[in-house]
Amino acid sequence: MICSAFIFINSALRLSHFGAMLLFALLVSLALACLSQRTRAGGVKYVLWSFALFVLVGLGVAWLMYPISR
């Protein structure tokens, strides 16, 4: 059962670059919110803000690097 779950996850995790960035941003934002915020409302606000910044800065850097990509 564990093996089949592992094979399922392994085949399901064919992430694109953007998908990997979203997953990374979400998980790290959750952990940082837990570390820095003590209230639930503050935590939720922090997760949303941090996640949005991760994605926006990632997209911004990607566009900055676009001219030198080829």
Added chain:
Amino acid sequence: MAVSHASGDRVISTAHSRTSRMTAGRATLALFAALAAWLVPGVGHLLLGRWGRALVFFCAVSGLVVSGYLLRGNVFPPHSGDPFGTLGFLADAGTGVFYYFSRFFESAGPDVSRAAGDYGTRFIAAAGVVNLLAVLDTIEISTGRRN
């Protein structure tokens, strides 16, 4: 007057011994919680009664590290020989028991020739760093520096 001084001293010494016992107890708890938090992400917070935090840390660290393994990221060995390898090992070892699961998840070994493998390496290192921060958080909570 002398009796009152003596009883006052006794009260102070009792308070001192109680404080030092509490400090020693807190230090032991902090050490135990930190070790548990490092070994299994989230368990340190669980021991301190922070169920929500424990769940979030376990999900975040395990999610990052398992994704990293499935993306076939590089896991640094203990004796790599160069400073970057040592730093990589320290970050990876921060994942605790997950470090030893790498062979189970990455049976085919790492593949950093593709971008996904490179991302995987970062995922695993980030998981380790996040878990080390969680260990520091457990120490602060158990010593009473944080509520």
